[in-house]
Amino acid sequence: MLDLFTWELAGVLIALLLAGALTGMLAGVFGVGGGAVAVPILYEFFRFLDVPEEVRMPLCVGTSLAVIVPTSIRSFNAHRAKGAVDMSILKIWAIPVVVGVIAGSFIARFAPAELFKAVFVVVAGVSSARLLFGKDSWRLGMDMPGRVVMSVYGWIIGVLSALMGIGGGQLSSLFMTFYNRPIHQAVATSSGLGILISIPGVIGYVYAGWPNVANYPDVAILQPPLALGYVSLLGTILLIPTSTLVAPIGAHLAHKMSKRRLEIMFGLFLAFVCIRFAASLFA
Template sequence: MDILLFSALILVITGSVIGFASGFFGVGGGFLMIPVQYWLLTSLGIDPTLSLRVAFGTSLAAILPTALSSTWGHHCRHCVLLRPLALMAIPGIIGGFVGAAISTHAPGRLMACLFGVLLFLAAVRMFFSHAPPGNEHIPESSRVYLPWGFAFGFVSGLFGVGGGIVMVPVMTTILRIPLRKAIGTSTAFMVCSSTSGIISYIINGLDVAGRPPYSFGYVDVAYWCVLVAASVPLARLGVRAAHTTPPEKIKLLFVVLMIGIGLHMIFSNG
């Protein structure tokens, strides 16, 4: 099979999976897009460090349209908390830009290990906590949301993910926000955090030699087109599934997902 056709097929499958995951879990899907793109790019002979940065930037760029589709679905079901979202948006945009700027200069292996440890700890915390009921009081103080908004955005930009893989556990276990509303708000927040991260990856990669063809900064436009075309339609299906699945089952699946990805990032030799 031709290498370009094979790469397109792998990206279509990846995009379909992350589209569903975005709607169902409120995550961007970078945890899957990044290793797949990294593998494809390095197999084409592109420098491993450069491949990782392109994978980060392209992942964030693909998250944006998928998150927009998922956000609308969650908003129609009244599961996007607008005030917390507004309070977290600006610090999230700043955090996303700063995180992406740091990531474009940090050692790739160190970043992977740190992300893996972060996911593993978040999974343990989420597993041993009790999900708040749907009528739980939502924190109103801006002092609660502003620093968390920066932290979520920073994680998003730093690791090329939407931030939901960390945001949802924090919102449910620390802020005590019901799971479905945490998922909906996380999805909407990804629109803000990924936008600033994308800009940073583009700016920091414009003059870098050795990038793949059809790339704009650290964003591979060809990979982006295939991922988006596959992920956006599946995002709405994921939203429907999230609103028909019991919260405890979603929580368990989320924990398993985080542990698996975390261990892979820690022990992978890539």
């Protein structure tokens, strides 16, 4: 029994390290925080450690946001060094995105686990369909909208990202391409959102989870120093090293790919995420 436990735990730990590397690669290539990869892996990790179902999904989301902090910083710096980031868009989005993240974190305090999965399915499905089957003629406009509309979109991106445990990359990339922005610029600019979303998101999930995890005093993985609220420090420590190391490599690859290849790869990735969580939601 001990040998079986050891090998199973070793397999989960190796999966976490590999997930960190894949998270970093996705952060660089697609301008996303990699949460769509980290969250499913963390879900299995916490299931293995017998974390109750009622708090398992928000714990995954909060931990994913913590991993996104350093990964997004490295990805953003790599894209900015290539001059591909539109800072004017980030300046408009800064406040509404942060406000949206705070609202999403508040919702997370009371939301059932199914809500987190449902948000994943809807957002990933719409984004994937747009990238795989959309045409250049599918536009909401030939230039970005005014500040008011941009602020509303920013708030929505913040709320949904906080509930998904992502850096907002796929949401903002989808939005920017609908307004005639090249995919490479959309990806690069979206990498900056990860910083705006992840830092307040982590704080929010610590706050949201603190009273809830106190209901499970016998589950050691939920208690300090292994966790703070809905943020697992153990999961964060295991994922961050490889994700941070690989993020600049992904950013370099993104600028080597053609526009259509980047869209197809991103679309297929999001389709996989959508199917993964839809199966979990309706199982």
